[in-house]
Amino acid sequence: MLKINKNFLELEDSYLFSNIAQKVNKFKEDNPDKKVISLGIGDVVLPLSAPVIAGLESGVKDMASIETFKGYGPEQGYAFLREVLQDYYKEFSVDLDVNEIFVSDGAKSDLGNILDIFAQDNVVLIPDPVYPAYVDTNVMGGRKIIYMDSNIDNNFLALPDYNVKADLIYICSPNNPTGAVYNRDQLTKWVEYAKEMNAVILFDAAYESFIGNDEIPHSIYEIPGAKECAIEICSLSKTAGFTGLRCGYTIVPMDLRCEDVQLNKLWLRRQTTKFNGVPYVVQKAAAGVFTKEGRAKCKEVIDIYKNNANILGETLKELGITYIGGENSPYIWLKCPNNMSSWDFFDLLLEKANIVGTPGVGFGKNGEGYFRLSCFALKENVIEAAERLKKLKFN
Numbered sequence: 001m002l003k004i005n006k007n008f009l010e011l012e013d014s015y016l017f018s019n020i021a022q023k024v025n026k027f028k029e030d031n032p033d034k035k036v037i038s039l040g041i042g043d044v045v046l047p048l049s050a051p052v053i054a055g056l057e058s059g060v061k062d063m064a065s066i067e068t069f070k071g072y073g074p075e076q077g078y079a080f081l082r083e084v085l086q087d088y089y090k091e092f093s094v095d096l097d098v099n100e101i102f103v104s105d106g107a108k109s110d111l112g113n114i115l116d117i118f119a120q121d122n123v124v125l126i127p128d129p130v131y132p133a134y135v136d137t138n139v140m141g142g143r144k145i146i147y148m149d150s151n152i153d154n155n156f157l158a159l160p161d162y163n164v165k166a167d168l169i170y171i172c173s174p175n176n177p178t179g180a181v182y183n184r185d186q187l188t189k190w191v192e193y194a195k196e197m198n199a200v201i202l203f204d205a206a207y208e209s210f211i212g213n214d215e216i217p218h219s220i221y222e223i224p225g226a227k228e229c230a231i232e233i234c235s236l237s238k239t240a241g242f243t244g245l246r247c248g249y250t251i252v253p254m255d256l257r258c259e260d261v262q263l264n265k266l267w268l269r270r271q272t273t274k275f276n277g278v279p280y281v282v283q284k285a286a287a288g289v290f291t292k293e294g295r296a297k298c299k300e301v302i303d304i305y306k307n308n309a310n311i312l313g314e315t316l317k318e319l320g321i322t323y324i325g326g327e328n329s330p331y332i333w334l335k336c337p338n339n340m341s342s343w344d345f346f347d348l349l350l351e352k353a354n355i356v357g358t359p360g361v362g363f364g365k366n367g368e369g370y371f372r373l374s375c376f377a378l379k380e381n382v383i384e385a386a387e388r389l390k391k392l393k394f395n
Contacts, residue, residue: 007142016362037385039373040356044241049297055288059281070280075271077103081283084290094221105246107235112137117266125166129363156180160193172204177363177372178333179325194229201230209239211328227253240289247286308375308382315386332373337394353388
């Protein structure tokens, strides 16, 4: 008899952002004359830079000629892109073998797919609050999940507890949703813990390009010993606006082993079986990100988003609202005023200021009473949102 994967039945009935979309759509239907400003989902709004478009156009032209046409490409990614990624990591004093780099269609895909190489009975340690995909992919796989508390007491940066035994550890820094960022000493503690537990850290570095502080690592491999216990997953979605183009990369070091098996070989085997690689034209566009001009243009865009964060942060300070994030991250994590619940604050912002954000409780129990604002928006909309916030009476 055919059977379904019953783990899917354990998932929450509705995804956080689906709930938000339903509420917002209903509000717009009832209030067609209102301009709603979205500071909710972490989707970019600014266009791809000229070097990226040039790379994309170059790839398209290559596909139009018999001499340069490309069919199936290497599942691990074309050498021209992996080699520029290799050079990029050298800027952080991280030396990678080019065969440790796997080009993918985005961090979200690899964060879920990487679980294929790990047994179902591994225990997973996940922070709370957390990006929902970490939880859902492990629920789908039937794994036991242990939550580590990230809260105001630890500045939303949980540290290891040696009384807790885990096999897989999720770390996101800069963090989604809180915007909190681990420093070198804190990440060193996680590497030491993982090695003691014979565990593997799944390090989500999707927002590393927002880091502007030399004391904050861009890569976990800046920490001694991390190549023996960590897989790093990154994305060009926020670095270069690739949310609609889809390209990322995953690092699986040669030194990383489990049960005396090299995980790099397992991931390569998985990819060659289940993945045909990122389209050539997309990889050509991605290579444009890492040219000198591409890097400069991407920084200009990131600086715009970070300035948005500064505008919102200054507004919150003026209103006496406590928050973290925004400095090395595109997210601001604020304490809901007047002890409001996350969803009550969502409703207030939508109905009274026509602003959409994300209720913190949607990221876990420790998110209750908190709220996430995304800085991926046009500057003029952020300025208008800031003015609307100032008109609300919180005291």
